[in-house]
Amino acid sequence: MTERIYYHDSYLTKFSAKIVNRQKENGSFGLIFDRSAFYPASGGQPHDQGSVNGISIVKVVGLHNGQILHLLKKDIKRVNVDCVINWAIRFDYMQQHSGQHVLSQAFLKVTGATTIGFHLSSDYSTIDLDIASVSDPDLEKVEHLANCIVYENRSVDMRIIEQEDILSLDLRKKTDRSGPIRVIEIKEFDLSPCGGTHVKNTAEIGGIFVKNIEKISRGVRIEFLCGQRIIESYRNDLSFLESIAGQLCISPEEAPKRIEIRIDEPK
DSSP: OOEEGGGTOTTOOEEEEEEEEEEEETTEEEEEESEEOOOOSBTTBOOOOEEETTEEEEEEEEOTTSOEEEEESSOOOOSEEEEEEOHHHHHHHHHHHHHHHHHHHHHHHHHOOOEEEEEEOSSOEEEEESSSOOOHHHHHHHHHHHHHHHHTTOBEEEEEEOHHHHTTSOOSSOOOOOSSEEEEEETTTEEEEOOSOOOSBGGGGOOEEEEEEEEETTEEEEEEEETHHHHHHHHHHHHHHHHHHHHHTSOGGGHHHHHHHHHHSOO
């Protein structure tokens, strides 16, 4: 079994390891280390990016036997390797994943809706809720509560809980895993089993914004942004608005009303 360093330290970006096994898969060279800080794709979160002895990671996969397979474009003949994690991507995923825990608990407290799905990618994140719809007033309350938790700079801690103690905890979501369970605790707000990477305190999430709500077969899908992604989204939206306003020779503030008038004129 590979020792998962990220379980206890999501901020480690450089580490050394020993290759204990090799295998080739789909044209890539697979290496298994005795220890790894690379997060393998699972639980809705993508795998980490980075390099091993300067060779870029193609994919990181968690195997059923508890080992982590690191796929590279080139093989490495040495036994001992030096690994580097892409921190910008790692921290972005940490912001989004910790933000998801806050947002899911906020929806549960305000609307009673349970999160039944989570997806995190390089450009968007979503949670699926078991609720028919979310009203505008409720959404405003959810965002307000979630961002209050962010601004309060609450601690985000990792705990390993023994199986016999799980039932005594007020977990937001249940787990059917056996053996010791890794739990992420947002102080006095959320307690949830999770194997992902997280920030140390909620202030590092940097803000939570719901961008879109979509009706799906089993409820609603919430698309959200955290941290730097909010700023990037704002810049893109502002750029689009300024482009439209420039073509109409008006200020961005006037654009919505002018477009409405243009649409109504043919009618």
